[in-house]
Amino acid sequence: MCIRDRNYFSFANGMSYLAARTGLCYSYLMQNSFDEKILEEAHSWIGEGQSVVLATVIQTWGSSPRPVGSRMIVSQQGNFSGSVSGGCVESAVAQECMSLLKDKKLHKTLDFKVSNENAWEVGLACGGEMTIFIENVN
Numbered sequence: 001m002c003i004r005d006r007n008y009f010s011f012a013n014g015m016s017y018l019a020a021r022t023g024l025c026y027s028y029l030m031q032n033s034f035d036e037k038i039l040e041e042a043h044s045w046i047g048e049g050q051s052v053v054l055a056t057v058i059q060t061w062g063s064s065p066r067p068v069g070s071r072m073i074v075s076q077q078g079n080f081s082g083s084v085s086g087g088c089v090e091s092a093v094a095q096e097c098m099s100l101l102k103d104k105k106l107h108k109t110l111d112f113k114v115s116n117e118n119a120w121e122v123g124l125a126c127g128g129e130m131t132i133f134i135e136n137v138n
Contacts, residue, residue: 038082042073042137051076053097055134057084062128063114073137076101084132085112097134107135 042052057070065086072082072090074097084093089112096110110132 038071038073041081045073045075045079046138051101051136051138053100053134054137055082055084055093055097055132057130058109058133059131060128061130064128064130074098085130089114089130093132093134100134100136105136107133109133 039054042054045052053074055072055074057064057066057068060068066084070082070084072080072084072093074080074094076098078094078098080094080097084090092112093110096108100108111129112132113129
């Protein structure tokens, strides 16, 4: 059963702002137990008083090391867990997560477009596009 309420973030029902905005089911966004462990770790970090940003791959085209629904968390201390891409793309996502916390913003959408010629430089096997949604989960 899909939960489609408008809670910003709740580990109790597994719904994030992303799921509420897009209407995607929790089961769709939670593709495997690896992603569940990431959310459990985020919950633990929040319990320790840390601010946390959740990054989720929401769209891909062409080459993408990680599928739609892949997740990564980044804490205010710069710790991270999970993966949304690899290489320079993942580094850029981590930096954007830190900026989101610093600027006290709730969410942001990041678009990465890579030509075939530049793919290896940013950690992709060949050119492609990906969209990553980052959200403050505190």
